[in-house]
Amino acid sequence: MRSRPLLFATAWMLATVPPLYSQITAADREAFEAAGWIAGSLLLENKPDVPPEEPVEAPEETTDDMKTDRASEIEEPVAEAVSEPQFPIDFAKRPRTFLHDAQGLLSPGDKRDRLKFLDYHAGDSAVDLYVHLFDKGQSIPDPEVHAAVLDEAFHDGKPAVVLVYFMGEPQRALLHLSPGLKGRIAPRECKRALESAMLQAMEKNEPSAQLEAFLVQMSIRIYWLERLLGGEKESPEDQPIEVPAKVKITDSLMTQVQPWIDGFLANLKWIGLGISACISTLLASLWWVRNRQHRFPELDVEPRLGGAHGAGIGAVISFTNSQVPPMAQRNQTPDYLPR
Amino acid sequence: MRCPRCVQRIHRGAESCPHCGFSLAEADARFGSDDVRVRTLTDAAGLFRKGEREHVQEAMGRISRRFPQLYAAVYTGALGEMAALRQFGFWLINRAAFEDLPPNKPNAAGILLTIDPDSKSAGMVFGYLLDPFLDETDTFECLSRGHAYWLEQRYVEGITRVLRHLERVLKKRVAQARRDPEYFERKVMPAAMLGDMVCSIREGHRETKTGGEVRK
Numbered sequence: 001m002r003s004r005p006l007l008f009a010t011a012w013m014l015a016t017v018p019p020l021y022s023q024i025t026a027a028d029r030e031a032f033e034a035a036g037w038i039a040g041s042l043l044l045e046n047k048p049d050v051p052p053e054e055p056v057e058a059p060e061e062t063t064d065d066m067k068t069d070r071a072s073e074i075e076e077p078v079a080e081a082v083s084e085p086q087f088p089i090d091f092a093k094r095p096r097t098f099l100h101d102a103q104g105l106l107s108p109g110d111k112r113d114r115l116k117f118l119d120y121h122a123g124d125s126a127v128d129l130y131v132h133l134f135d136k137g138q139s140i141p142d143p144e145v146h147a148a149v150l151d152e153a154f155h156d157g158k159p160a161v162v163l164v165y166f167m168g169e170p171q172r173a174l175l176h177l178s179p180g181l182k183g184r185i186a187p188r189e190c191k192r193a194l195e196s197a198m199l200q201a202m203e204k205n206e207p208s209a210q211l212e213a214f215l216v217q218m219s220i221r222i223y224w225l226e227r228l229l230g231g232e233k234e235s236p237e238d239q240p241i242e243v244p245a246k247v248k249i250t251d252s253l254m255t256q257v258q259p260w261i262d263g264f265l266a267n268l269k270w271i272g273l274g275i276s277a278c279i280s281t282l283l284a285s286l287w288w289v290r291n292r293q294h295r296f297p298e299l300d301v302e303p304r305l306g307g308a309h310g311a312g313i314g315a316v317i318s319f320t321n322s323q324v325p326p327m328a329q330r331n332q333t334p335d336y337l338p339r
Numbered sequence: 340m341r342c343p344r345c346v347q348r349i350h351r352g353a354e355s356c357p358h359c360g361f362s363l364a365e366a367d368a369r370f371g372s373d374d375v376r377v378r379t380l381t382d383a384a385g386l387f388r389k390g391e392r393e394h395v396q397e398a399m400g401r402i403s404r405r406f407p408q409l410y411a412a413v414y415t416g417a418l419g420e421m422a423a424l425r426q427f428g429f430w431l432i433n434r435a436a437f438e439d440l441p442p443n444k445p446n447a448a449g450i451l452l453t454i455d456p457d458s459k460s461a462g463m464v465f466g467y468l469l470d471p472f473l474d475e476t477d478t479f480e481c482l483s484r485g486h487a488y489w490l491e492q493r494y495v496e497g498i499t500r501v502l503r504h505l506e507r508v509l510k511k512r513v514a515q516a517r518r519d520p521e522y523f524e525r526k527v528m529p530a531a532m533l534g535d536m537v538c539s540i541r542e543g544h545r546e547t548k549t550g551g552e553v554r555k
Contacts, residue, residue: 291404291405292405293404293405293406293407294405294406294509294510294513295406295407295408295513296406296408296409296468296469296472296512296513296516297516297520297523298408298468299471299523299524299527300527301351301467301468301470301471301527302351302352302527303352303467304340304349304351304352304353304354305342305343305349305353305354305355305356305361305362305363305429306354306355306362306363306364307363307429307432307433308433308446308447309432309433309445309446309447309449309466309467310429310432310433310446310447310449310464310465310466310467310470311340311429311467312340312341312343312429312464312470312475313340313341313342313343313346313425313428313429313462313464313475314428314462314463314464314465314473314475314478315462315463315475315476315478315479315481315482316424316425316428316460316461316462316463316482317460317461317462317479317482317483317486318458318459318460319459319460319461319486319489319490320458320459320460322490325486326479326482326483326486327483329479330479332341332346332475
């Protein structure tokens with residue numbers, strides 16, 4: 001209680017002392033700014049000199065399936081629009097390499113590894129995977145125009161999947177199908193592929209490792225999309241897809257077996273009925289055989305030994321000694337003959 | 340068939356055993372001349388435990404179901420010697436009045452299994468209805484099926500085995516009778532008819548009054 005006035009006095013003194021920033025003169029400030037920056041200016045200034053940020057244009061949600069397929073519904077960070085002068089990526093034609101890193105976001109080693117993987121994927125798959133890399137926080141200015149440009153660029157040639165990937169933000173990745181694949185792959189399948197790849201990428205911390213995991217999983221999912229494509233009938237306007245030999249064999253087998261399966265399914269009711277009838281007949285026959293009644297012909301037999309119903313001894317067996325088997329008792333002999 | 344006492348073969352229609360003179364009258368003198376009222380399953384020796392009678396009755400009832408003319412009966416009791424068992428079986432199938440049998444089933448349609456736990460012997464006799472179709476070999480084969488169980492005093496299992504095999508034998512004999520009924524008819528043909536057949540053949544070898552020629 002005695003120290004309370006002392007505490008009040010100390011607080012008053014601290015409140016009346018002007019901040020350090022206000023002690024810097026205008027000349028000093030200019031000198032410091034010319035040298036680079038003023039330490040603590042962001043914390044101590046009342047009004048920072050940083051100009052206010054421009055209003056951020058959030059990416060528009062469109063009805064186009066591939067443009068709006070986001071990996072998740074995670075709240076997006078404020079994105080910076082990508083402008084043509086900043087990132088001179090030419091979307092109007094098919095890139096020569098599968099990895100397009102115009103901003104140099106990847107180290108040379110990582111870029112070489114990712115490119116090598118994408119080349120390997122292109123050699124093994126009927127669907128190429130192209131990747132456009134953007135930095136974190138950037139965004140596509142006009143997604144509809146971007147999609148139209150990509151459609152024009154990938155209209156001819158091998159079917160391809162174009163991935164727009166934002167470094168460090170795998171959940172913002174966009175997937176674009178070439179016109180030859182659109183309509184043949186359901187949007188939900190693409191969404192699943194994106195989600196799967198995003199989940200794999202989110203397990204990593206490093207943006208480069210995230211990209212690697214994302215691409216590996218996307219390559220796997222593209223393989224399954226190819227399987228889906230292999231199961232459907234090709235229409236004339238679709239571009240031919242080079243399907244691996246293994247898938248071709250499976251398709252031809254399925255084509256041969258499919259009529260049988262269809263016929264079997266169509267007649268399943270009758271087949272089941274026939275099998276049931278056979279089983280019922282078999283069971284009834286078994287029951288009849290097991291419970292069939294037999295009758296002996298009744299013949300007149302002369303009575304013997306004064307017996308009105310039967311005579312004779314039939315057979316007698318002794319089970320006194322286990323050492324005497326039944327076979328030894330077959331010939332019956334009189335063992336007792338009282339008179 | 341054989342005589343229940345001397346086990347010698349006797350011919351058809353014999354009023355008594357030509358070897359020892361045994362007949363039903365002698366059995367009556369030993370076991371009683373009046374009919375005895377018994378059930379088809381009579382456990383006078385007390386061999387069956389609670390719940391075991393149903394197993395035996397099920398096996399007996401199965402024979403009645405498969406062969407509606409026939410019935411099976413089981414009697415257990417102490418009779419003394421094996422010879423007594425033979426005579427007792429013969430006597431019981433002629434003197435028994437089975438209470439649980441319908442009146443239209445005569446004793447001649449029965450198969451009687453007798454077990455004597457004292458003398459450790461079992462016998463099987465049958466009535467005249469089965470006389471053409473069964474013989475001692477068949478009944479002995481049936482009894483052999485229960486021998487191993489009776490040695491261990493597992494009487495119920497032995498009886499069910501015997502009755503199950505008897506069912507198979509009867510089924511086989513029915514099939515044979517259906518295929519070749521004359522074979523069984525000849526077995527029970529009266530001796531007089533057999534004599535006539537011999538006479539007619541011999542007559543064929545004699546000189547006939549009309550032709551005067553001799554056939555060989």
